[in-house]
Amino acid sequence: MSTMLRINRDKCGYCGTCVAVCPEDALELIDAYLSLERECIACGICARACPLGALEVVHEE
Amino acid sequence: MKNNYDILVIGGGPAGALAAKTAADAGNSVCLIEKRPAIGTPVRCAEGIGKELLKEFIKPDPRWIAADIERARIISPNGTAISLEQDKAGNEVGYVLDRKIFDRELVWQAAEAGADVIVKTRATAPIMENGAVRGAKVLSVGTPADIRAEVVIAADGTEAQFARRAGLDTVVPLREMMSCAQYLMTDIDIDAGSTDFYLGNEIAPEGYLWVFPKGDRTANVGIGISGRKSRDGSRAKDYLDRFVAKNFPNGKTIEAIAGGVPVCRPLACTVADGLMVAGDAARVVDPITGGGIGNAMLTGRLAAQVASECIAAGNCSKEALMPYDAGWRASKMGTILERNYKVKEYFVTLDDAKLNTLAESIAQSSLKEFSVLALIKELITRNPKMLLELKALRDTLS
Ligand code: SF4
Ligand code: SF4
Numbered sequence: 480m481s482t483m484l485r486i487n488r489d490k491c492g493y494c495g496t497c498v499a500v501c502p503e504d505a506l507e508l509i510d511a512y513l514s515l516e517r518e519c520i521a522c523g524i525c526a527r528a529c530p531l532g533a534l535e536v537v538h539e540e
Numbered sequence: 541m542k543n544n545y546d547i548l549v550i551g552g553g554p555a556g557a558l559a560a561k562t563a564a565d566a567g568n569s570v571c572l573i574e575k576r577p578a579i580g581t582p583v584r585c586a587e588g589i590g591k592e593l594l595k596e597f598i599k600p601d602p603r604w605i606a607a608d609i610e611r612a613r614i615i616s617p618n619g620t621a622i623s624l625e626q627d628k629a630g631n632e633v634g635y636v637l638d639r640k641i642f643d644r645e646l647v648w649q650a651a652e653a654g655a656d657v658i659v660k661t662r663a664t665a666p667i668m669e670n671g672a673v674r675g676a677k678v679l680s681v682g683t684p685a686d687i688r689a690e691v692v693i694a695a696d697g698t699e700a701q702f703a704r705r706a707g708l709d710t711v712v713p714l715r716e717m718m719s720c721a722q723y724l725m726t727d728i729d730i731d732a733g734s735t736d737f738y739l740g741n742e743i744a745p746e747g748y749l750w751v752f753p754k755g756d757r758t759a760n761v762g763i764g765i766s767g768r769k770s771r772d773g774s775r776a777k778d779y780l781d782r783f784v785a786k787n788f789p790n791g792k793t794i795e796a797i798a799g800g801v802p803v804c805r806p807l808a809c810t811v812a813d814g815l816m817v818a819g820d821a822a823r824v825v826d827p828i829t830g831g832g833i834g835n836a837m838l839t840g841r842l843a844a845q846v847a848s849e850c851i852a853a854g855n856c857s858k859e860a861l862m863p864y865d866a867g868w869r870a871s872k873m874g875t876i877l878e879r880n881y882k883v884k885e886y887f888v889t890l891d892d893a894k895l896n897t898l899a900e901s902i903a904q905s906s907l908k909e910f911s912v913l914a915l916i917k918e919l920i921t922r923n924p925k926m927l928l929e930l931k932a933l934r935d936t937l938s
Contacts, residue, residue, distance in 0.1 A: 494584050496719055496800025498699040499712045500767065508699060509662065526630040528767040530776035530798040531840060 484520040490533035532540035548689035555836035556695035557646035562844035564653035569748025575662035580643035584799035591632040593834035604642040606754035610733040616899030617740030617892040672813035691847040714767040716804035721776040722762030724795035745769035749754035803827040811861040816843040827884040883935040
């Protein structure tokens with residue numbers, strides 16, 4: 480089973496809040512979209528901070 | 541694209557714009573890059589600023605002032621309002637700006653002073669040599685390039701990734717990140733001369749909800765809650781939607797934005813070899829009000845002043861740039877940041893009952909001054925029986 484971060488681009492308001500709390504510097508706000516650019520440890524901190532609920536740590540079989 | 545400048549500024553918000561203008565005025569070659577395709581958008585701000593603070597940097601202009609504010613009201617969980625009136629207080633209240641136009645004006649002034657401005661250009665990493673920042677690797681409309689500079693001023697806002705990649709710790713702890721959402725609403729019944737702040741753990745846990753007018757029937761209606769209180773079903777947007785459904789059911793939302801406001805202490809150090817950090821990226825947002833525009837302009841300007849001297853003297857080491865860090869810390873802003881941080885740490889411990897008691901104790905007071913300090917003093921004077929309770933608050937004054 481693996482865990483990963485899912486970005487819901489339809490919900491995201493590209494505000495950068497998640498970027499600033501990520502301990503791994505994994506996220507990048509590029510222009511008008513958010514992108515997972517580097518290694519993510521699926522800690523879920525960014526998903527907590529998101530004002531709009533656009534991030535989710537999902538578990539996959 | 542030119543590849544060599546005295547000063548490279550990253551970010552086209554108020555901190556970056558003031559840095560670029562100041563640096564260009566001092567005769568430096570300056571480049572300001574902005575990752576977005578347009579300066580000023582999208583807005584991620586409640587747009588309020590104190591009049592006196594604003595006037596230190598720019599002459600107020602009706603083109604970017606959306607509302608002139610005469611009073612502020614702080615509304616406790618049970619509806620008790622503390623009202624601060626401009627005509628009773630000795631100082632002026634504030635403006636609500638139109639950031640889209642305001643930010644453009646500031647960057648326009650930087651360009652006018654001689655700075656190059658390049659949009660849709662993102663710094664991906666610092667150029668590091670012997671541990672010193674010597675410029676930035678950028679992606680400009682998709683094309684990679686190197687821009688070298690004697691000093692880089694990182695004014696890249698909440699994300700603060702440039703300084704982070706140069707080795708500074710800019711990560712904001714979850715509990716000190718205000719998770720914010722805001723609607724620009726129209727066709728709503730408001731007091732167009734008053735900025736309203738709603739407090740309470742049901743309304744905005746460890747934060748506040750604001751209604752900042754931008755016209756007779758138009759306002760920024762927004763909220764910030766602590767990141768640690770944010771979870772599915774109780775995110776900033778959920779609290780805001782509940783407030784709006786109750787208070788402005790027939791209002792129309794013409795813009796919906798989100799944002800993160802860091803209310804932690806400032807960075808441990810805001811300079812490194814060849815690097816200075818200004819504005820929200822330096823974490824110099826007022827931890828009580830969440831206001832960051834004035835402090836951004838102040839740190840941006842000061843950074844450029846110190847950078848100019850260092851470039852002239854041929855030494856841009858961390859040590860040489862240090863007067864910037866020491867300078868803002870010793871300024872009035874630095875003192876207020878430290879005090880308001882402690883005040884915030886006290887206020888987040890209060891439950892709704894306490895908030896009500898405190899609000900009721902000073903609801904009838906007419907404050908002589910319009911400031912957090914005046915409010916605290918009044919709270920302490922009016923609550924002699926809560927001496928122990930308020931000790932933490934009193935200690936913030938010393
Ligand atoms: S915090 Fe949420 S809304 Fe903001 S950029 Fe990240 S995912 Fe998007
Ligand atoms: S889950 Fe953790 S590591 Fe992954 S992007 Fe979010 S904050 Fe960063």
